[in-house]
Amino acid sequence: LADSNRSQVIIIGAGFGGIKAARALRKAPVDVTVIDRNNYHTFQPLLYQVATAGLEPGDIAYAIRGIFRKQNNVAFRLGEVTDVSLADRFLWMSDGARLPYDYLIVASGAETNDFGVEGVSEHAFGLKTLDDAVRIRNHILFQFELCNSRPELVDEGALTFVIVGGGSTGVEVAGALMELFDHVLRKDFQRSTIEPAQIILVEQGARLLPSFNDRQSGFALKKLERWGVKVELGCSLARVESGGCVLESGKSIDTKTVIWAAGVRGASPRGFDSVPVLSGGRFQIRANLSLESHNEVFVIGDLAGAQVDETFLPQTALPAIQEGRHAGCEIRAAVRGKKSRPFKYRDLGQMATIGRHAAVVELPGGLKLRGYVAWLAWLLLHLIKLIGFRNRASVLVNWVWNYWTFDRTARLIFGHPVDRNSASK
Amino acid sequence: LADSNRSQVIIIGAGFGGIKAARALRKAPVDVTVIDRNNYHTFQPLLYQVATAGLEPGDIAYAIRGIFRKQNNVAFRLGEVTDVSLADRFLWMSDGARLPYDYLIVASGAETNDFGVEGVSEHAFGLKTLDDAVRIRNHILFQFELCNSRPELVDEGALTFVIVGGGSTGVEVAGALMELFDHVLRKDFQRSTIEPAQIILVEQGARLLPSFNDRQSGFALKKLERWGVKVELGCSLARVESGGCVLESGKSIDTKTVIWAAGVRGASPRGFDSVPVLSGGRFQIRANLSLESHNEVFVIGDLAGAQVDETFLPQTALPAIQEGRHAGCEIRAAVRGKKSRPFKYRDLGQMATIGRHAAVVELPGGLKLRGYVAWLAWLLLHLIKLIGFRNRASVLVNWVWNYWTFDRTARLIFGHPVDRNSASK
Numbered sequence: 105l106a107d108s109n110r111s112q113v114i115i116i117g118a119g120f121g122g123i124k125a126a127r128a129l130r131k132a133p134v135d136v137t138v139i140d141r142n143n144y145h146t147f148q149p150l151l152y153q154v155a156t157a158g159l160e161p162g163d164i165a166y167a168i169r170g171i172f173r174k175q176n177n178v179a180f181r182l183g184e185v186t187d188v189s190l191a192d193r194f195l196w197m198s199d200g201a202r203l204p205y206d207y208l209i210v211a212s213g214a215e216t217n218d219f220g221v222e223g224v225s226e227h228a229f230g231l232k233t234l235d236d237a238v239r240i241r242n243h244i245l246f247q248f249e250l251c252n253s254r255p256e257l258v259d260e261g262a263l264t265f266v267i268v269g270g271g272s273t274g275v276e277v278a279g280a281l282m283e284l285f286d287h288v289l290r291k292d293f294q295r296s297t298i299e300p301a302q303i304i305l306v307e308q309g310a311r312l313l314p315s316f317n318d319r320q321s322g323f324a325l326k327k328l329e330r331w332g333v334k335v336e337l338g339c340s341l342a343r344v345e346s347g348g349c350v351l352e353s354g355k356s357i358d359t360k361t362v363i364w365a366a367g368v369r370g371a372s373p374r375g376f377d378s379v380p381v382l383s384g385g386r387f388q389i390r391a392n393l394s395l396e397s398h399n400e401v402f403v404i405g406d407l408a409g410a411q412v413d414e415t416f417l418p419q420t421a422l423p424a425i426q427e428g429r430h431a432g433c434e435i436r437a438a439v440r441g442k443k444s445r446p447f448k449y450r451d452l453g454q455m456a457t458i459g460r461h462a463a464v465v466e467l468p469g470g471l472k473l474r475g476y477v478a479w480l481a482w483l484l485l486h487l488i489k490l491i492g493f494r495n496r497a498s499v500l501v502n503w504v505w506n507y508w509t510f511d512r513t514a515r516l517i518f519g520h521p522v523d524r525n526s527a528s529k
Numbered sequence: 530l531a532d533s534n535r536s537q538v539i540i541i542g543a544g545f546g547g548i549k550a551a552r553a554l555r556k557a558p559v560d561v562t563v564i565d566r567n568n569y570h571t572f573q574p575l576l577y578q579v580a581t582a583g584l585e586p587g588d589i590a591y592a593i594r595g596i597f598r599k600q601n602n603v604a605f606r607l608g609e610v611t612d613v614s615l616a617d618r619f620l621w622m623s624d625g626a627r628l629p630y631d632y633l634i635v636a637s638g639a640e641t642n643d644f645g646v647e648g649v650s651e652h653a654f655g656l657k658t659l660d661d662a663v664r665i666r667n668h669i670l671f672q673f674e675l676c677n678s679r680p681e682l683v684d685e686g687a688l689t690f691v692i693v694g695g696g697s698t699g700v701e702v703a704g705a706l707m708e709l710f711d712h713v714l715r716k717d718f719q720r721s722t723i724e725p726a727q728i729i730l731v732e733q734g735a736r737l738l739p740s741f742n743d744r745q746s747g748f749a750l751k752k753l754e755r756w757g758v759k760v761e762l763g764c765s766l767a768r769v770e771s772g773g774c775v776l777e778s779g780k781s782i783d784t785k786t787v788i789w790a791a792g793v794r795g796a797s798p799r800g801f802d803s804v805p806v807l808s809g810g811r812f813q814i815r816a817n818l819s820l821e822s823h824n825e826v827f828v829i830g831d832l833a834g835a836q837v838d839e840t841f842l843p844q845t846a847l848p849a850i851q852e853g854r855h856a857g858c859e860i861r862a863a864v865r866g867k868k869s870r871p872f873k874y875r876d877l878g879q880m881a882t883i884g885r886h887a888a889v890v891e892l893p894g895g896l897k898l899r900g901y902v903a904w905l906a907w908l909l910l911h912l913i914k915l916i917g918f919r920n921r922a923s924v925l926v927n928w929v930w931n932y933w934t935f936d937r938t939a940r941l942i943f944g945h946p947v948d949r950n951s952a953s954k
Binding site for chain 2: 144160181199245252501516518519
C-alpha cells in the first residue's frame with residue numbers, strides 16, 4: 105500500500121472519532137494507518153448493557169478490518185502506541201516498530217478518572233472498555249451464586265451494589281441492574297437470596313443527569329426510586345476499601361461491588377508533555393482541532409479540548425464523530441493545498457435511558473421527551489447507529505427477547521475469571 | 530427446597546447428559562441438585578465454530594438457571610466437586626461445602642486425551658470447553674495480526690496451523706478454518722500475509738472420519754484437499770514443542786499452533802479409585818448404568834462404559850442424552866419402588882460437517898447422504914437442538930450472514946489474553 109509520494113496519516117484509536125476520521129479520508133490521496141490495541145471497535149454507549157447481562161460482548165464489538173474492508177487506502181495495525189515524537193514526526197509501537205507520519209490524529213479516548221479518591225483503582229470497577237463490562241457482569245452474577253451457597257455472605261455486603269456517579273452512565277447502570285435483579289435473577293434464585301439485594305446510586309451533586317433539564321432529572325430520580333434504587337444525592341465517596349466504601353459523611357457501606365461511573369479523563373500515549381492539559385485531561389487545541397505547536401497533529405474525541413460557548417464538549421460519541429470527520433477533512437484540504445476551517449459543533453441534543461419504557465431526550469430546538477416515546481427513540485437511534493447489519497440483528501433479537509420474556513440469555517459468567525476466594529475485585 | 534423426606538439426587542455436570550437426567554426427574558418426588566463449574570451449559574457440537582470465529586461464545590452457551598427455571602425440584606450450584614465419598618454418600622465442593630446424596634449421577638464429561646504424546650498439554654490447544662475455543666480463536670487471529678506487522682514471522686511457522694486427529698472434530702476444524710482464511714481473512718489482509726497460510730491435518734489411521742463408511746471418508750478427503758488442506762494420513766505426532774511439532778517419521782513442522790483433536794478421555798472428580806476404568810477413561814458400569822459396587826450411583830455420557838455389540842458408544846452428545854434420560858428414569862423408578870431396566874441405546878446415526886455445502890450423514894437404516902443435502906440436514910438438526918429460542922435466532926442470523934457475505938463478524942480477539950510476546954501457546 106505504502107507509496108512514498110503519498111502523505112502518511114496515522115490515526116491512534118479506532119473509536120467513534122478515529123473511524124470517522126479514516127472514513128473522511130476515503131478519497132484523499134493519502135495512506136492511512138489506523139492503530140488500536142484491540143482488533144475491534146467498541147460501541148461504548150451500550151457497554152452498560154453488557155455489564156448488566158443484557159447484551160453479549162460480541163453484539164457491541166465490530167472487527168476493525170471489516171469496517172475498512174472496502175476502503176483501500178486504510179491499513180490496520182493491532183498494538184499499543186508507546187511513545188510519540190512530535191518533533192521528528194514518528195511514533196513507537198509496543199512491538200518495537202517505528203512508524204513515521206506526515207499527519208497524526210490522536211483519538212485515543214479516555215480512561216476512568218478517579219478524581220484522586222483513594223482505593224478506586226484497586227477496589228472499584230471502571231466501565232470504559234469491553235473488558236471492564238464483562239468483568240462487572242461476571243462479578244455481579246458471581247455474587248449471587250456465592251450467596252446462594254453461602255447466605256452468610258449477604259451480611260458482608262455481597263449483594264450491596266454501589267454505583268458512583270449520577271450522570272447518564274450511572275443512571276443507565278442502576279436502572280438496567282435493577283431490571284436484571286427484579287425480572288431475571290428473581291426467577292433464577294430463591295427469595296431469600298434475591299430479597300436482600302440492593303442498589304445504591306451515589307451522586308455528588310443535587311440532582312441526577314446534571315447535563316439535562318431539571319424536570320428530566322426529577323423524572324429519572326422518581327423512576328429509579330420507584331423501582332427500588334436507593335439514590336443518595338449530595339453525597340460523595342471518601343474512599344473505597346476491599347470490603348466496602350466510606351462516604352464523605354463518614355458513613356460506611358459494606359459492599360464487594362463499587363462501580364465507578366463518576367467521570368473520565370482523556371488518555372494519550374507518551375510524548376505530549378509539551379501540550380497544555382485542560383479540564384478532564386483534554387488537550388488544548390486550535391479552532392481547527394490541531395495542536396498549537398504542531399499543525400500536522402489533530403486531537404479529537406474525549407481528548408480534544410474543543411469548546412462551545414466556553415464550555416467543553418462532553419466526552420461522548422457525538423462530539424467525537426463530528427471532530428473525527430473534521431480532522432479528516434482538514435487533512436484532505438491540507439494535502440490538496442486548500443485552506444483550513446475551524447471546527448463547528450452541531451448540537452444534536454442528548455439522550456439517556458433509565459430502564460424499561462423510561463428514557464429522557466432533549467433535542468436542540470428545545471423539544472424535551474420523557475418516558476415511553478423517549479425510550480423508543482433511544483432504542484431506535486442506538487440500533488441504527490450500531491455498525492453493521494449483523495450486530496444490529498443480534499441486538500434486536502436480544503432486546504425483543506429480553507423485553508417479551510423478562511429473560512436475559514447473556515447472563516453467563518465467562519471471559520474473565522472471577523476471584524472465587526476473595527469475592528471482591 | 531430441601532425436604533428431609535424426599536430423596537436427594539445430585540448430578541455432577543450440566544452437559545447434555547446431566548441436563549437430560551434432571552429433566553427426566555421432573556415429576557419424581559426428589560430434590561435434584563445440579564452442580565457445574567460454569568453457570569452455563571455449552572453446546573459442544575458447535576465449539577469448533579467458535580474456535581474458527583463463525584459464532585460468538587454466547588451463541589452456544591445457555592444459562593443453566595434459565596434451563597431449569599420452570600422445574601421446581603431442581604437447584605443449581607456453581608462450583609467444583611473436589612471429592613466424592615462413595616461409602617458415606619456425600620461429596621465435597623471446592624468452597625468447603627459437604628453435600629450428602631441418596632442418588633448420584635456422574636456426568637462430568639471428558640477432557641482432552643494426549644495419549645502420552647510429549648508436549649501436548651504445554652504446547653497444544655485442546656477443544657473441549659468454551660474457554661478452549663475462545664483461546665484458539667484469539668490465538669489464530671492474532672497470528673495474522675502479528676505477521677501483518679512482522680512478515681518475517683511467517684518463516685517461523687506463524688501461519689502454519691496443524692490439526693491432529695481426523696475424526697469429526699478435526700475435519701470440522703480444518704474445513705471451517707480454511708473457509709475463514711479463504712473467504713474472510715483473504716479480504717482482511719494483504720495477499721502477502723494470507724498466501725503463506727497453510728492448514729495441515731494429521732491423522733494416524735488410513736482414512737478420515739474412521740467411524741463413517743469408506744466412501745464418506747473419501748468424500749471428506751477429496752473436499753478438504755480441493756480446498757487446500759494438506760491431509761497427512763497414516764501419520765502420527767511424536768511430540769509438540771514450543772516452536773513446532775515432530776512427526777513419528779522424524780519430519781518436523783515449524784508452527785505456533787497445534788490443535789489437538791485426537792481424542793478425549795472421561796474425567797471425574799476424585800473418589801472413584803475403586804471403579805475399574807476401561808478404554809477412553811470410561812467407568813465400568815452395569816447394564817442400567819449404575820456402578821457395580823454402588824447401585825445408587827449412575828455414570829452417564831463420556832464417562833460411561835456402555836457398550837453395544839461389544840463396542841463402546843462414542844463420547845458424543847447422542848449417547849449422553851439417552852443415558853441421562855435413562856439414569857433419571859432409573860432413579861424415579863427406584864424411588865417409586867419399581868424395578869430397574871437395562872439401558873438400551875437407540876442408534877440415531879451420525880453426521881459430520883466438512884464445510885460449505887459439504888457434510889456426511891449416515892442414518893441407522895443404512896441411508897447415507899453426502900454433500901449439499903447432508904449439509905442442510907446438519908444445519909437444521911443443530912439449529913433445532915440448540916436449547917432456547919434466543920440462541921437459535923442468533924445462530925441463524927450468524928449463519929445466514931456468514932453464508933451470504935462470506936464474512937464472519939465474530940472475528941474478535943477478546944475474552945482471553947493472547948501472549949503477545951511469545952506468539953505461541
